[in-house]
Amino acid sequence: MLEATGLGLSAGGRELVRALDLALAPGQCWGLLGRNGAGKTSLILALAGLRAPQSGAIALDGVPLAAVRRVELARRVALLLQDEHSDFWGSVLDYVMLGRYPRSRSAFGRDEEGLRGARRWLAELDLADREAQAYRTLSGGERQRARIAQVLVQDADILLLDEPLQHLDLRHQAIVMRTLAARAAEGKAVLTALHEPGHAARHCAFSVLLYDAGRASLGRSSDMLTQANLEALYRCRLEAAGEWSFLPS
Amino acid sequence: MKAAPAVVLALIPASLALAIAFGSVDLGPGQLGDALLGRGDEIAREIIWGVRAPRALAAFACGGLLALAGTLLQVLLRNPLADPAILGVSGGAAAGALAAMLFGAAAGGVNLSALAGAAVAAGAVFSFSLGRSGWNPYRVLLTGVALASGFGALVGLMLAIAPSSQVQGMLFWLLGDLSPAGDPAAALAVLAACAALAFSQSAALDVLILGEDKARSLGVAVTRLQAIAFGCATLATVAAVLLGGAIGFVGLVVPHLLRLSGVHRHRALLPLATCLGGSLLALADTLARTVAAPAELPVGVLTAMIGVPVLLVLLARLR
Numbered sequence: 001m002l003e004a005t006g007l008g009l010s011a012g013g014r015e016l017v018r019a020l021d022l023a024l025a026p027g028q029c030w031g032l033l034g035r036n037g038a039g040k041t042s043l044i045l046a047l048a049g050l051r052a053p054q055s056g057a058i059a060l061d062g063v064p065l066a067a068v069r070r071v072e073l074a075r076r077v078a079l080l081l082q083d084e085h086s087d088f089w090g091s092v093l094d095y096v097m098l099g100r101y102p103r104s105r106s107a108f109g110r111d112e113e114g115l116r117g118a119r120r121w122l123a124e125l126d127l128a129d130r131e132a133q134a135y136r137t138l139s140g141g142e143r144q145r146a147r148i149a150q151v152l153v154q155d156a157d158i159l160l161l162d163e164p165l166q167h168l169d170l171r172h173q174a175i176v177m178r179t180l181a182a183r184a185a186e187g188k189a190v191l192t193a194l195h196e197p198g199h200a201a202r203h204c205a206f207s208v209l210l211y212d213a214g215r216a217s218l219g220r221s222s223d224m225l226t227q228a229n230l231e232a233l234y235r236c237r238l239e240a241a242g243e244w245s246f247l248p249s
Numbered sequence: 250m251k252a253a254p255a256v257v258l259a260l261i262p263a264s265l266a267l268a269i270a271f272g273s274v275d276l277g278p279g280q281l282g283d284a285l286l287g288r289g290d291e292i293a294r295e296i297i298w299g300v301r302a303p304r305a306l307a308a309f310a311c312g313g314l315l316a317l318a319g320t321l322l323q324v325l326l327r328n329p330l331a332d333p334a335i336l337g338v339s340g341g342a343a344a345g346a347l348a349a350m351l352f353g354a355a356a357g358g359v360n361l362s363a364l365a366g367a368a369v370a371a372g373a374v375f376s377f378s379l380g381r382s383g384w385n386p387y388r389v390l391l392t393g394v395a396l397a398s399g400f401g402a403l404v405g406l407m408l409a410i411a412p413s414s415q416v417q418g419m420l421f422w423l424l425g426d427l428s429p430a431g432d433p434a435a436a437l438a439v440l441a442a443c444a445a446l447a448f449s450q451s452a453a454l455d456v457l458i459l460g461e462d463k464a465r466s467l468g469v470a471v472t473r474l475q476a477i478a479f480g481c482a483t484l485a486t487v488a489a490v491l492l493g494g495a496i497g498f499v500g501l502v503v504p505h506l507l508r509l510s511g512v513h514r515h516r517a518l519l520p521l522a523t524c525l526g527g528s529l530l531a532l533a534d535t536l537a538r539t540v541a542a543p544a545e546l547p548v549g550v551l552t553a554m555i556g557v558p559v560l561l562v563l564l565a566r567l568r
Contacts, residue, residue: 048466050466070465070468070469070470071469071470074467074468077466079463079466081462081463084463085460086458086459086460088458088459089508089513098455098456098467101455101456101467101469102467154467
């Protein structure tokens with residue numbers, strides 16, 4: 001269980017999150033919604049132990065995050081960053097296998113379990129035939145799926161994903177969301193930043209809404225993702241669109 | 250291209266054998282064999298065991314140290330142009346060495362002064378670059394480049410005011426020259442230690458290519474890794490510079506030669522770069538000793554003249 005209490009975050013002199021209490025329990029899938037610049041990435045980086053919060057505490061099973069060794073933390077918490085600037089030299093499979101670093105520390109010897117995992121996630125994310133292709137020759141959406149496969153092969157209990165659906169076409173958006181929801185159903189805790197409330201409504205039982213000036217609200221998606229809340233969140237008028245609606249009927 | 254490791258490994262005995270077989274004195278195959286087995290002519294034995302073997306090992310150690318430092322700096326600074334000179338350490342050592350020569354110091358004094366100059370440069374780079382949130386590679390790069398050009402100006406000044414009798418010695422030092430190398434044991438020990446330490450971090454260095462945040466999220470203690478790798482690179486550079494002066498291009502070109510041949514994983518790249526750098530410098534030094542014998546050319550000139558076209562050919566072939 002990853003638990004933030006009284007969390008306060010700011011960036012560039014702006015307060016993003018104030019006194020947030022959030023607990024990611026096993027089996028839960030959380031959607032994280034907010035306008036551009038609302039603090040979604042800052043919250044995810046803080047939960048991953050990459051940025052120290054301005055106030056409050058984050059604990060992994062009761063142990064303060066700063067006291068957990070990096071490699072131990074990496075076995076428990078996996079993170080998909082929003083951007084990655086790497087011109088990786090190897091194949092797609094090589095790339096995904098880097099996600100095994102916290103699990104197999106030996107420089108030699110084949111990590112059979114890791115290879116099986118890598119192939120499984122590549123297949124699930126529709127990249128099975130790309131395994132041997134050079135990573136740098138992938139398209140943007142294919143790279144995004146390879147990056148998600150790398151996060152999944154890490155086999156952590158808690159998955160933090162910053163906009164996993166960027167660059168993905170409709171079909172692959174659905175595949176990724178189903179994969180994430182299935183991980184939660186297996187007992188992992190998932191928190192994913194999303195820009196499409198429909199995905200959160202369908203696949204995430206819980207949602208965090210980050211408003212401006214540090215205000216946040218969280219709870220069951222069925223209670224959170226109302227038209228009024230989303231209009232306030234995105235500061236624009238929304239209209240229900242029949243079957244495509246993100247609103248509970 | 251799976252041939253790279255075999256070629257590199259075969260080059261080690263080949264380069265050392267050539268370095269021992271050739272020199273300004275022409276020894277026939279018979280004399281050479283006898284001397285290697287510790288028999289026959291005493292002068293030949295002294296030439297082989299007292300002069301050429303230590304010189305060949307010194308060249309190997311020096312090239313290995315430079316290539317290892319270059320490989321580490323290229324991944325740490327995420328910059329393909331990084332080479333040992335980029336830390337400013339070579340520049341500091343050069344300024345120290347030339348200052349000692351200007352005041353007429355003996356070889357020991359020159360080395361000590363070079364070491365002091367290198368230490369000043371390394372201290373400055375590291376104190377400017379290690380912030381609260383760890384190392385900042387850009388500051389390492391900028392501080393190193395700034396220091397290098399500062400030391401370059403000092404070197405120019407000393408060359409301008411030095412009496413002409415000293416200028417040639419200074420130029421040899423600046424171009425890289427292994428003739429005053431002496432006993433290579435210390436340099437070989439530094440090489441072994443740095444290579445082993447760097448090798449122990451090879452899996453983490455592979456992950457570092459994904460960026461610092463991603464590497465941290467995968468369990469790499471990035472700040473510690475950077476400290477170890479920068480420390481190794483600095484120590485290796487200092488040891489190489491004390492041995493052979495400012496020999497260029499080995500540290501820049503050797504890692505790229507291997508990467509262009511398809512070697513990327515650091516558990517292969519680090520040891521192969523170390524071996525290839527050593528072999529190539531041993532070969533270059535053999536050429537430097539024999540091309541214009543009995544005169545010696547500065548080996549740094551040869552490494553550049555060989556290294557640059559080889560790299561360009563490989564680059565062109567990849568296009």
